[in-house]
Amino acid sequence: MRWARIDLNGTPSYAVVEGETVIPVRGSPFEAWERTPQRLKLAETKLLVPVIPPTFYAAGMNYADHVREVAEKVGQQPNLPTQADIGYRTNNALIAQGEQIVIPADATDQVQYEGELVVVIGRKCKHLTRENALSAVLGYTIGNDVSERTWQKSDRTLWRAKNTDTFKPMGPWIETDVKLEDLVTKIRLNDKEVFQFPTNHMIFGVIDYLVNMTTCLTLYPGDMVWMGTEGATLNMKHGDTIAIEITGIGTLSNPVVREGM
Amino acid sequence: MRWARIDLNGTPSYAVVEGETVIPVRGSPFEAWERTPQRLKLAETKLLVPVIPPTFYAAGMNYADHVREVAEKVGQQPNLPTQADIGYRTNNALIAQGEQIVIPADATDQVQYEGELVVVIGRKCKHLTRENALSAVLGYTIGNDVSERTWQKSDRTLWRAKNTDTFKPMGPWIETDVKLEDLVTKIRLNDKEVFQFPTNHMIFGVIDYLVNMTTCLTLYPGDMVWMGTEGATLNMKHGDTIAIEITGIGTLSNPVVREGM
Numbered sequence: 001m002r003w004a005r006i007d008l009n010g011t012p013s014y015a016v017v018e019g020e021t022v023i024p025v026r027g028s029p030f031e032a033w034e035r036t037p038q039r040l041k042l043a044e045t046k047l048l049v050p051v052i053p054p055t056f057y058a059a060g061m062n063y064a065d066h067v068r069e070v071a072e073k074v075g076q077q078p079n080l081p082t083q084a085d086i087g088y089r090t091n092n093a094l095i096a097q098g099e100q101i102v103i104p105a106d107a108t109d110q111v112q113y114e115g116e117l118v119v120v121i122g123r124k125c126k127h128l129t130r131e132n133a134l135s136a137v138l139g140y141t142i143g144n145d146v147s148e149r150t151w152q153k154s155d156r157t158l159w160r161a162k163n164t165d166t167f168k169p170m171g172p173w174i175e176t177d178v179k180l181e182d183l184v185t186k187i188r189l190n191d192k193e194v195f196q197f198p199t200n201h202m203i204f205g206v207i208d209y210l211v212n213m214t215t216c217l218t219l220y221p222g223d224m225v226w227m228g229t230e231g232a233t234l235n236m237k238h239g240d241t242i243a244i245e246i247t248g249i250g251t252l253s254n255p256v257v258r259e260g261m
Numbered sequence: 262m263r264w265a266r267i268d269l270n271g272t273p274s275y276a277v278v279e280g281e282t283v284i285p286v287r288g289s290p291f292e293a294w295e296r297t298p299q300r301l302k303l304a305e306t307k308l309l310v311p312v313i314p315p316t317f318y319a320a321g322m323n324y325a326d327h328v329r330e331v332a333e334k335v336g337q338q339p340n341l342p343t344q345a346d347i348g349y350r351t352n353n354a355l356i357a358q359g360e361q362i363v364i365p366a367d368a369t370d371q372v373q374y375e376g377e378l379v380v381v382i383g384r385k386c387k388h389l390t391r392e393n394a395l396s397a398v399l400g401y402t403i404g405n406d407v408s409e410r411t412w413q414k415s416d417r418t419l420w421r422a423k424n425t426d427t428f429k430p431m432g433p434w435i436e437t438d439v440k441l442e443d444l445v446t447k448i449r450l451n452d453k454e455v456f457q458f459p460t461n462h463m464i465f466g467v468i469d470y471l472v473n474m475t476t477c478l479t480l481y482p483g484d485m486v487w488m489g490t491e492g493a494t495l496n497m498k499h500g501d502t503i504a505i506e507i508t509g510i511g512t513l514s515n516p517v518v519r520e521g522m
Contacts, residue, residue: 217354
């Protein structure tokens, strides 16, 4: 089942996507809901960010080759994480499928994509176990953890490297029927595939993170966890289009512009 | 003017506090509002966390003596920040005036308070200047940035050191009439004053942070910025009460319990 959040005559509304048809609902996937009689065409529907989370979690360094690549870029020794310590991103930076990634005028040319699986939490939960952790997940979507690598190296926190406005494209929708082990992430820069990797080949998997996080904290409906990316990444420049596909979920595609050009 | 958020017959409501009287409003301080005819007694009113922010910002290392103290505790060289790089905390950890700080059973005895000024943003804004930055502020409240120092030392991120459930007491209300240079922060552990400091003696002040942050990101109504703490901090244990007063704003007081005791 595919949950989209759409612009319905100027108001955000949840909707079920079935093929090329969009069916608005009353309510939301996080509570009671029912289909309305309306039927929209997907191609004519404005998709919004599929959820605005109470808290925006991000795993960060969670694929071995990417840890080595980033360490090399920022001039440090690679340091594989030994426990599932979660990090954070911020809502101001979220944009939807099709919206523009805006590179600030003072950024360098080292602005890069990171294609990521996004876990969307469906219910309030704490002290999850390995057995019941996935039952707390509503579904999965796709995130692009856009990063300015010189700021990532120079700043004490990741605030502008990762959380500049428009640096967190997410969508196109939340897919509830997913077999994690079957997923493949494919990155296309200007329609050319530049990298692919098995999405679930993480250092710490979805269950590892959810179990560890909920030892200390309560997760709420709509919270989301970005699971990190693999491999090397390339610069994006004004006029590019960056697309992240995760097989079985969909494709998140965004044009890139530079401020002032 | 004092803005509280209260439990009004089971529903959160904003209210104006005048002396010992609480006046519920329709609407909120972030949009249109009007007073209702109701009058409640402050002593009989349940105060809630005064705002649930879209994004929870925190300055972290922002007072010189505290930077030196923490560096010593975690066994690193003190490293005074050279730019106003903002960090983050999370909403799951927020509790209100009077609510219990719960130390997890697996925490060490190194669980410590940090008394902080909290800046609450009143309007959507970007590219603030030194001249107009404070006009984006609705008002100020008080935060206690509770921290488990061994986790702060061992983990790759601050997730459980700082963001364990109940580790972010905040309140009691938002005060709009504040002269930053006049504020004094006073910490009382079990009614004994253990430390005080001039609140505004920050490495980077409120204006510095707001101007720098909004070069890259949009702030939204209800976003908040915790401004850091000064000096050494002490352990809190089961049965303690920790109170943070900021003169002219109020006092945030919370009992401490340890899980399983």
